[in-house]
Each structure stands twice: as structure tokens, then as C-alpha cells.
Amino acid sequence: MLGGFLTFAIITFLFVTIGLVTPKFNEIIQYILSALIGSLFPDVDTKSKIQKVFYTILLITLILSLSQSNFMLFAILSFLGLLPLLVHHRGLFHKPIFIVFISASLLIVCKIYKPELVALISLNLLFFVFGAFSHIILDIGIKRFFKI
16 A cells, blocks of 8 residues: 555656646545555455455446446456456466556546546546556566566
């Protein structure tokens, strides 16, 4: 989680310094949470608190997708729900390319279904991705991170 806080602080500092964003209080909370969730995400493939949170959110989303007869979303989410059970720790979820792929996929889905939220989701995903990267760097070291 320390990596998530540091990631949030560094990215926010850079964005504010170059004038890219001037976040409001609620946006700061979103960015902190996105970075923290990202920093915990690589461990979703272990029996951990983040895995419990992941499956709770997944269950709620699956129920909502079924109630709205969105079977495509249900199928995609079901597949994503199986992934943590099929891979070993420090495998797929510790690959930067996988983190970027998942985030880009979410952004594409957002662009299709809720294009008005793309800017908001993009910034939150940026914090998520760099939070996840901070976790991986702290796990395997910066030299190995850039060799992946």
C-alpha cells in the first residue's frame, strides 16, 4: 500500500506542477483509491483481502449484468473471475503488459458504453496502472521490472 500512496503523491505532484489537472477533493479521493487498489491488484491471485474484495465486487457486477440481460458482460466478467484461480502467484497478475491490457480493455468498454466518462476513467486507470506497477517494482525490483 505504501507504493500506492507514493504513486498517488508523485503523479498528482507532476500533474499539478505542469498544470495538467487541479484536482478537487473528491477527485483526490478517487485517485488515492485507484492507486491503492492498483497497488493491491497484483495480489488478487492469492488468498488475500484484495481477492475477497475483488470477488465481492465481481459478484455484485455479475448479478447486475444478469438482471439487465447483458450476457456478453456476464461472460467476460465470468472469465476474468476465473483467471486468479488459474494462475500462480507472481505470474500473470505481476506482468506489466497484463495490467496495461486489462486497463485498456476497461477503457474501451467505457468508450463504447459510457463515452462521457472516458476522461474520468482514464485518469483513474492511470493511477491504478501506476499503483500496480509500484507493487510489481517493490516485489521484483526495478531492474527486473524493465526487463519484463
